[in-house]
Amino acid sequence: MRAAYLTGHGGNEVVCVGPRPRPVRAPGEVLVRMRAATLNRVDLYMRDSGAGITHRLPQIMGIDGAGTVEEADADEPLLQVGQRVLLHPGISCGRCEFCARGEGVLCGTVSYLGEHRDGTLAQYVSLPARNVFPMPEGFSFEEAAALGVNHLTAWRMLFSKARLQPWETVLIFGIGGGVSLAALQLAKWAGAHAIVTSRDDAKLERALAMGADQAINGAREDVAKAVLKLTGGRGVDVVIENVGAAVWGSAMRAVVRGGRIVTCGATSGDQPPADLRRIFIRQLNILGSTLGDLHEMNALLRACAGGAIRPVIDSSWTLDELPAALDRLEAGAQFGKVAVRLE
Numbered sequence: 001m002r003a004a005y006l007t008g009h010g011g012n013e014v015v016c017v018g019p020r021p022r023p024v025r026a027p028g029e030v031l032v033r034m035r036a037a038t039l040n041r042v043d044l045y046m047r048d049s050g051a052g053i054t055h056r057l058p059q060i061m062g063i064d065g066a067g068t069v070e071e072a073d074a075d076e077p078l079l080q081v082g083q084r085v086l087l088h089p090g091i092s093c094g095r096c097e098f099c100a101r102g103e104g105v106l107c108g109t110v111s112y113l114g115e116h117r118d119g120t121l122a123q124y125v126s127l128p129a130r131n132v133f134p135m136p137e138g139f140s141f142e143e144a145a146a147l148g149v150n151h152l153t154a155w156r157m158l159f160s161k162a163r164l165q166p167w168e169t170v171l172i173f174g175i176g177g178g179v180s181l182a183a184l185q186l187a188k189w190a191g192a193h194a195i196v197t198s199r200d201d202a203k204l205e206r207a208l209a210m211g212a213d214q215a216i217n218g219a220r221e222d223v224a225k226a227v228l229k230l231t232g233g234r235g236v237d238v239v240i241e242n243v244g245a246a247v248w249g250s251a252m253r254a255v256v257r258g259g260r261i262v263t264c265g266a267t268s269g270d271q272p273p274a275d276l277r278r279i280f281i282r283q284l285n286i287l288g289s290t291l292g293d294l295h296e297m298n299a300l301l302r303a304c305a306g307g308a309i310r311p312v313i314d315s316s317w318t319l320d321e322l323p324a325a326l327d328r329l330e331a332g333a334q335f336g337k338v339a340v341r342l343e
């Protein structure tokens with residue numbers, strides 16, 4: 001089968017597109033004929049170094065994806081051959097204390113597609129049936145693929161971690177990125193007030209058109225001061241953050257006393273000052289989050305059935321164009337997901 005795989009670490013010179021062995025389905029697994037995947041920052045991280053993530057080269061790239069069921073157990077109860085499905089990329093043990101309480105994302109042996117094992121930028125992927133979910137009606141393969149990482153991550157951040165309420169205000173940094181746009185859609189779907197930031201006016205305009213209530217250009221304005229002005233000096237209830245060091249200080253100053261900051265990324269650096277005095281005096285809640293669990297995926301997909309939630313696709317590329325697609329993600333110019341079609 002054709003796949004995009006890493007032969008080393010560095011720039012796009014280590015990204016190869018060519019033949020790889022087709023996976024052999026084990027009992028309990030579903031073999032999926034992949035149709036689309038979308039790129040995530042972690043794809044760049046794996047290409048650049050993959051440091052701290054146990055993996056073996058060559059390894060097929062790609063974390064999220066959607067396709068059709070090619071092969072399943074004869075007694076598979078929920079999925080049929082030919083059915084349109086999307087993937088949850090976290091394969092956990094299903095038995096440890098974390099898995100037993102429905103938190104497979106905390107499982108000590110969790111293994112992610114495209115990080116610890118071969119990923120989704122391939123014609124076929126075989127994975128446990130519980131990681132395979134029917135696609136929402138009317139979604140393209142690109143849109144469905146995008147749900148499995150970004151929307152799932154935003155869902156866990158907003159609803160499981162921050163427990164966002166409809167009357168609350170949420171501040172979302174770096175609108176244009178996949179998780180940030182997903183958080184905007186989900187926050188508005190939940191009835192909350194959403195303030196977004198970007199350094200790009202065009203992205204802010206598009207976010208406002210998508211339903212953002214207010215927009216702040218972080219290149220021109222002090223974000224924390226602007227937020228306090230917009231909220232009558234109070235601050236926001238929830239901050240959704242994946243930019244890291246560059247905005248952490250603003251996040252800490254923009255949140256209301258007793259508010260919640262949820263972080264799932266650190267693109268601009270992971271060691272900002274902790275500002276402990278502010279954290280304990282103002283009783284701030286700092287919440288870490290990564291991806292989401294199978295039950296959160298179910299909840300997200302039920303929410304998607306209503307039609308109000310649909311990932312934004314920035315651009316769509318063929319597998320052979322992957323290096324250019326990776327460049328587009330790396331440049332940060334995208335608005336929404338950079339998708340790859342797997343025909």
Ligand SMILES: [Zn+2]
Nearest residue numbers: 093096099107
């Ligand atoms: Zn486990």
